[in-house]
Amino acid sequence: MKWGVEFWLRVAIAAGFAAIIIAAPSVLFPFVVSLIITTLLNPVAHAVYGQTQKMGWTRFPYDFAILFSFALFIAVIYLIGVHIFVPFISEFQEFIKSVPGMLAAVQQAVPELEKQYQLSLMPPEAKSLFARILQDIGEYTLKIASFSLSAIFSFASTVVELIVVPFITFYMMKRGGYFVNAFIHIFPDRFHHHLEELFKEIHFVLNAYIRGQLLLSTLMAVVVFIGMWTLNIPYPLVIGLLAGIVEMVPLIGPIIGAIPPVLLGLLQGTTVMLQVIFFYIIVQQVDGHFVMPKLMGSIINVHPVAIIAGVLIGGKIFGVLGMMIAVPLVAVLQILLKHMWFYDRYKKVR
Template sequence: MLKYWPQIRKSTFFKLGVVTAISYVLYLMAGFLLPLLLAVGLAFALYPLVNAIAQVRMAHGMIKLSRVVAIILALMAFCIFIFMIIGFIILPLFGQMNEFLQKLPALAVKSNLQDLDSMLKDPSTIPLLPSDFNMLVNGLLNWAMGFVGTVLRNLVQSSLGIVQSLIGLIIVPFLAFYFLKDWRELRLMVINLFNYDAQEKAAEVVDEIGRTMSAYVRGMGKLSLISGFVITIGTAFLGIDFPLVLGFWAILAETVPVVGPLMGAVPAVFIAYGQAPEAAFHVALFYLVYYQLDANFIMPKLMGQKIDLHPVVLIISLLIGAKLFGILGMVFAVPVAAVYRVLYKQLWHAGEGREN
């Protein structure tokens, strides 16, 4: 058996089996990995700030801040930034969301009245009623009852999930602190898991994954903030209600590739249509122009070719992520796919040219 090991190791089926096994283990550990991934992302985002603070000299250059102090200051700056977002954006956002939810039935009624008005003006547009109207009504009522039950169950499950998530979020800054403080030791620890002959290749893979993730996290952070700012200002200028809600939603939608623009635009068009049908056209045009600029100019400038994933791979990754983990799966689908791409490029054909 051992004499056939080189051929088995080079087999495509063997490699696919290893990838599948690793993916399955990661899937089973998803609940544990989420705080870890968030901490890694935070560490990558704060790394340039930590380096900048560590270079600051005080007392006419006589005192240089230690890296630990620089990390603590960077984390404090991040916490202040989060508190500012909560105070100036999140709290007003909740107020706008509450107002939006209160107006939601009125928006739907207004939309229906507009449809009714068009039907009265042109009776030919009135749809034919189904032959069994009572059956239709009963079916809708049953669906509504089932929907309400599902929502209530999801609320209970979400409440438990929120408690677990809060516990996980508490450890994120602590993990990020140690990632920033001891990243060289952690990198060396990972490399030392491999045989001496493979350590050089392992170091190359680890470094490329680090560069890819760093570029993605920083680029995506900038893109999201730009989108939130532009959408907030643009919708406010167009006179659309709830610009902060739409801007915050744009920040979240920007983290989802491919379908993010559609996710960001639909609520805005719906709100605008509730105000005036012609406003919906203006909003749709605004989103179309902005996201075209985003895709063709802003994103290439900020992201470059660091991820380098084919659109088909992106879409498949998003579908798998959405199926397994919902919205969070879609958010993390691209960086995970980028890591797999690095592993494929570096390791899939490694050693094949040296073995007979």
């Protein structure tokens, strides 16, 4: 069956929107933020609306439930800003200033380590490699930290985009299915059921990933903060929030997050350094074997090799941000490949 001119016109319009998004990816920023907020607030709005219906408030509109969830979200953000963000900025600035001195102190501590652990027998090439690793670690730590702070300030400085976020979020919460249905009806009727199943699966995976990852990062930040504070490691708030951020980078993120506290522990002696290493090993084992399977389950069913490839490609194209969003993008790509309708047609022709 030949597809008519109307169908190809709709495809051209959709392709035009896709081209605009690719040419100006910053356009996606408010929509991505709105999607994350919608994912967090939808359960709250549904719970409030359901409770009002049980209480007999049948005329209570869903719009009020959305506005209530907005008010709750704003209150939480305000409390986080006052009690966490403001102290974090002050501590973070001190941390950035101390990084060069910290690395210099670590390099001065290397000869003592050589004597204590008989590392002087190492060949010159190994010593040179170790010194280069320390230098690279410092540079990469500064990049991660600078990226985190610049991302926060750039997020706060994009006033226009932040103004439109509440409106986009409101309509996503109220009529989120409308946009999906509009896209589905671009295609002929025989594809509608297949596309509905496709978007349901993508919606389920992204919702579960966003909520699970945010909860996982929050737990990691709190646990690391408490651990570093208990071990008297400097800048526990910065280290905790850094651990929460890099938790979003699969596989290598936790290793990157452990480097600064290990170096800070080394400055206080090898005993403290070993305590920090032991703490991170325990945390990662609990995270990998108990917490993450409980939060994520088998929702993100992506092969580790595909995750590594996604992280490398995302990091090459978009830097740290690309590494953070690699897993959900690979998961969505896997769903798209699985649901390709032309694959079923190809099998029938065969």
